């Protein structure tokens with residue numbers, strides 16, 4: 001039998017900037033209230049579950065599978081973090097799939113209200129199909145996925161997430177000033193695949209919120 005993880009300790013070791021993600025998702029939760037969240041490439045970042053009641057995590061990593069496999073301990077950890085964040089309540093759903101987000105997922109197209117893409121590749125390319133029209137993509141540009149989303153005509157920029165001294169703010173002001181390439185050259189899909197990183201923009205917020213455009 002493989003030994004059990006100390007889930008709280010394992011998460012604390014991952015959470016190098018303690019509670020930083022809690023602050024990020026708190027700011028996002030002040031802006032939108034998605035009923036369903038999909039977080040591919042999550043590893044053990046459970047911060048969305050502190051604020052949202054139905055979060056579906058997906059990761060290839062065996063350690064993530066082991067962590068989420070100890071479901072009771074993970075729920076207990078989330079409950080403790082919810083209490084500390086003043087978001088009590090035990091009526092929430094945490095799902096984890098051990099797999100590749102690039103493969104077809106057992107999720108209905110257009111059924112998710114928030115798709116999260118942080119440091120885990122081009123999630124927007126594989127998973128936008130699951131996002132409901134009017135739903136949001138929270139994405140950073142470390143691996144170029146925000147640049148990729150900016151090239152997708154099915155998205156519009158809804159807000160930027162800025163941070164200063166660990167405090168996050170979701171802003172809808174001056175959105176035209178974001179995603180402006182420093183060198184003037186806009187990114188291309190091929191260039192992003194080749195580099196696997198975002199382009200240099202004149203402003204570099206922590207993350208962006210794109211809205212999936214409603215058709216018709």
Ligand SMILES: C[S@@+](CC[C@H](N)C(=O)[O-])C[C@H]1O[C@@H](n2cnc3c(N)ncnc32)[C@H](O)[C@@H]1O
Pocket residue numbers: 040041042043044045058059060061064099100101102118119120121
């Ligand atoms: C750098 S970590 C980021 C984890 C988390 N998003 C965060 O910001 O702390 C990248 C994670 O994405 C996962 N990943 C990368 N490609 C994946 C894929 N195609 N399918 C599922 N998970 C993937 C890796 O296993 C890893 O756990």
